Structures are given as C-alpha cells and as structure tokens.
Amino acid sequence: MSDKRSGKAARMAPKTTKGPVHALRGLSARAGGPDADRLIHERVRLAIVSALAVHEKLAFNELKELLGTTDGNLSGHARKLEEAELVACTKTFEGRVPKTEYRLTSGGRRALERYLEHMETLIRVVRERE
Numbered sequence: 653m654s655d656k657r658s659g660k661a662a663r664m665a666p667k668t669t670k671g672p673v674h675a676l677r678g679l680s681a682r683a684g685g686p687d688a689d690r691l692i693h694e695r696v697r698l699a700i701v702s703a704l705a706v707h708e709k710l711a712f713n714e715l716k717e718l719l720g721t722t723d724g725n726l727s728g729h730a731r732k733l734e735e736a737e738l739v740a741c742t743k744t745f746e747g748r749v750p751k752t753e754y755r756l757t758s759g760g761r762r763a764l765e766r767y768l769e770h771m772e773t774l775i776r777v778v779r780e781r782e
Contacts, residue, residue, distance in 0.1 A: 689767060689770060691732065691733070691736055691738070691763075692738070692763055692764065692767045693767070694729070696719065696721060696725060696726070696729045697729045697732065697733055698767075699719050700715065700719070700726075700729060700730060700733060700739065700754070701733065701738065701739070701756060701760060701763075701764050702764070703715060703718055703719065704739065704754060704755060704756035704760070705756055705761065705764055708755065709742075709753045709754065709755040710753065710754055710755075711751060711752065711753050711754075712726065712727075712730075712751075712752040712753070712754070715730075715754060730754060733760070737757055737759050737760075738756070738757060738759055738760030738763050739754050739755070739756060739757060739760055740754070740755050740756075740757050741753070741754055742754075742755075
C-alpha cells in the first residue's frame, strides 16, 4: 500500500516543508507571542480596542452602549487591557458625577496592528490552501 495521499486527504494533510504555515509561527513570535494575541483576541477586548482605534477617546457609558455589554463585563475587560498598558483610563468628575474615559495607547495601537497582520496572514494562508 502506498503512503501517497490523494484528493481531500492530501489537501488536508499538514505540510512538512517550510511555507505559509511556518510564516504564521514566525509572525506570532514577532507579534509578542501567543499571549499578546490571546489578550486582544477575546471578543469584548477586541471590540474595545477596535472602537478606541477609530475614536480618540470614549467615555465608559459610550463604550458600553456601543458594545452592548454590561458595566461589570466592560469594566473587567477594560481593566485587563489597562494592566497590559494597551488602554489608558482617565477618571474625572463633571460636577459631582464621575466620568471614566478610555483611549488606546501607542502600545495598544501597535498590538492591534500586529494582531490584524496575524489574522490577515492566517486568512491568506487558509485561502491559499483551498
């Protein structure tokens, strides 16, 4: 019996030569490794970073309404992004009412760009294999 595969099995089999898949591994390492991707990849955190990429700053309530999330959910995800220094948070008062605003840091913008490059490469690799 031959070890050669044909048809769908051949297309689905992993390739052992250096090629696009190998390029993905290299891209992940350059993008800060899998941990950086995982931080941004989560749905709500990606939405926060993406919204802040197109707005100079957003108030907590604006961001909450835009994303359709709860106070606790937004607060928790925003805190993770703050801890990673991808998002900056400013707390002020308007009269006696507290106001929390978020903006994307330069590191956050770079992390988003790396994430988008990684996803574009992944899409390109998958389409090449079709």
